Amino acid sequence: MDKFISFVLQFGPLNQQQIDLIVSKAMVLELRKDEYYWEAGKTVRQIGFITEGVIRVFYYNNKGEEITRYFIDENHLILSGNTVAEIFTPSEYLSAITDCKLVVFSKQDWKDISETIIGWDNIVQKIMTKHHSEKITRRSELVSQDGTERYLDFIQKFPTLVNRVPLSFIASYLGITQSSLSRIRKKIR
Structure with a gap:
């Protein structure tokens, strides 16, 4: 409370x-x-x-x-x-x-x-107003980015979620397949 x-x-x-x-x-x-x-x-x-x-x-x-x-x-x-x-x-x-x-x-x-x-x-x-602004900021760039940029952007905008959310959900949010996300993660390590 x-x-x-x-x-x-x-x-x-x-x-x-x-x-x-x-x-x-x-x-x-x-x-x-x-x-x-x-x-x-x-x-x-x-x-x-x-x-x-x-x-x-x-x-x-x-x-x-x-x-x-x-x-x-x-x-x-x-x-x-x-x-x-x-x-x-x-x-x-x-x-x-x-x-x-x-x-x-x-x-x-x-x-x-x-x-x-x-x-x-x-x-x-x-x-x-604060929540709406956050939501727009977090979502707006996804349309024009490739998968790698989307994931890097996700890490920056949702730093506390990367290790708390299953990869399948992150992939769905980013509009890519889970296998694509796995390849992206391997590349950027």
């Missing part, structure tokens, strides 16, 4: 009464490796913040192949939909790559915090 509060305080001030309210609404969720945080086609009913571990965002293409779209690691907020009130049914899966710990809030509790703490929505908007 302390990690979540410390993270939020980077984006705006909160007094002790506001922190106590947030803590009272939060729950800790532990996911084991390979468990889903959410599944495609099932309504999402909570907001989460990863304090430990890595989650993979993926979908199935029209050939039935798993395509890794993104990785979410510590200190990232997982919102559902454009607004808290929106009923959100994702088309993607969020699955734990490692054992994970999250601080989670029901959508109603998140809404209650928003309605009670003046400035909460502003804090959340700042967090989302």
